[in-house]
Amino acid sequence: MNGKIGTTQASMLVVNTILPTATVVLPVIITNYSEQDAPLSIIMSTLAGLLVAAIVGTVIRCSDGAPFLDWVREKSSPVVSTILGLLMLQFYLDTTATILREFVNFIKDNVLVETPVIVLVILILFITIYIVRQGIESMARVNSLVILLYFVFVPLYLFGLFSDLNVHNLLPMFDHNLAELTLASLTPTTWMSEVAVLLFLAPYLQYPQRARIIGWTGLLFVSALMMFSLISALMTFGPDFLKLSAYPGFSTVGIIRIGRFIEKLDILFISYWVLSIYLKFAIFLFVTVECFKQTFRVSSSRPFIGALGLLIALECLFTWQSSAKLNNYNKEGRFVVFFLFNVLVPLGAILLYRVQKSRSKRKGLET
Template sequence: MIEKGKISASQMGKMLYLAILPTAILTTPAITFKFAKQDLWISPIWALCGLIVIFVSLRLHRMYPGLNIVQACERIVGRFPGKIIGFIFPLFYLYFNGIIVREYSEFVVGAFLIRTPLIVVSGSIVLVCAIAARGGVEIVGRFSELILPAFITFFLLIVVPIIPDLQVTNMLPIMPEGIRPSIEGAIVLQTWFSEFLTASFLLPFVADQKKSQKSVYISLLAVILTLIVSNLVTLLLLGELTGNYTYPFLIVARYINLADFFTHLESLYMAIWVLGAFVKICVFFYVTVLGAAQWMNLSDYRPIVFPLGLLLILFSMWVAPNFQELTHAIATSVTLAIITLFVIIPALLLCLAWVKKRLRAESR
């Protein structure tokens, strides 16, 4: 086995939570508001892709224990077609992680380090993540366990002080046009919920397998609840202005002013973003490296960590010419690509595996 490390079911749940949420808090309030308006807080409830992907990942793991989706492809559709399909997953993870690195860099440079070149910010975070990923799944799991309490604490330090200034009228009327706007707003959110396919790569390393299913579903519920809270707080404070900002939740953090002393909490938002983005990039990079090594039948994934890290930096520069086009792509073509590759293809693979199993049972 390429990776001999083990993580607990709890660590896996924390890794998934931090691998999905940070970028969702960053941009989804503004994107969702364009479709759902005052119902943007309802949109995270429609987590259909998350449920499908978790079900598929757990079923494939049960049918092919110890194998992730890249390895299971060859068992399901044969060696040559399986190699072609299996190659798509690490390649797309590399591309998608490039988008995440670009989002991270654009936010840090645009909001805080205005004079710093993008390549410097991208290169520094990728280098740190590459070193962590090279340490193995246990290192990434322990980082997640360490960072999650700080992430939640900083999040609450932004949300709680703002409660007296929230205007409940901003969310009224609720569903004036029915559920359609909230579902339209949820379509973009399926990009983030589809990322739960990452569980397929982590499940083989979970020591307490009996608790893994519960941990994944708790992680999904935690992501939904956090998105509801962040969207709701943003809406109740900013109202119709929510759609005018690129980073609405950052504006919420900057609004806080307690007795002219407790102010400028955007530093807390920066801390949330840096800590969360570190884990997200780290998990996705580890999955990319692991999947690529398994696809190439290598005995160790460590030799390809830094070469793929360099590719990741290049992808982050190539994905879009500017942040506006990147945001537009996330709301359109990237959403379609992720749903196709992370939801539809794995679901088809599960159906083929189930048919194959039934035919094999009947032939006996």
């Protein structure tokens, strides 16, 4: 059921829009550039993300929570809206396919080593389509429960690692110049810019005027958890290990032990991460379907969810079958694409709104 979702629920959706893949992909990329100064890069990317959230929130405030492409159509023309919709649909199809591939790669490498990739893709896709068909309201409720579990897992994680933490692995601090810190912050900034999914969630917000607060709250929560995860991994292993490990966060989890009677809790944390990544994939599939619905102006998107899911699965299997290619895209190509659609498109929408508003004022003065 696609009912309205509250401000807190929407903020929690923003958290799981970003965090699951960020905790897997970003530590290696960040530490390659800034090593023990990696937390500074998280701070820089968070500031950039807060700016993106402010831009997106301004668009939603100007449109009063109307469907984004319908609002663009009203302010410009059907041709502009359709072209923009097609471009954004391609963007969300690509992004959702990369999320699916990252999900599959992790499961293949760490859990179901002998299972064929195509079986994993089909299984994940069917479950996610079922989730999306339940509607954004149900997704938001489940997502809120998953987020609340952080208050169980974070203390358990910290308590289990306490004896292995070494603050000397964070030294020397401020050892990298601004250029290196900026390079390290570019990729996490692209993840922070995923707050732009609010453009397509806006029609379902109970209070769309609070979109900025929703984005800021979600990003600050993401930043705090990313800092916690990265600092604990650095203190446990040091920056040299993080640069070589494929999944440093889960390597950290793998050594957790509580006394002499509880150990090897990594499967518990992996199970929780799987819950989170399912929700992230579902959120992006939902946004992709919404973009399709607004672009082609169909009254119901439910018949098209399966078809869009099939396109995503095919791109996942054939475009991103190389892990090296995907890692290179995340490291070098992602920033440009995400900056274009998550920053420049909302900025252009604001400019369009201002121009039309000024024209209306001029016409009012002339009459």
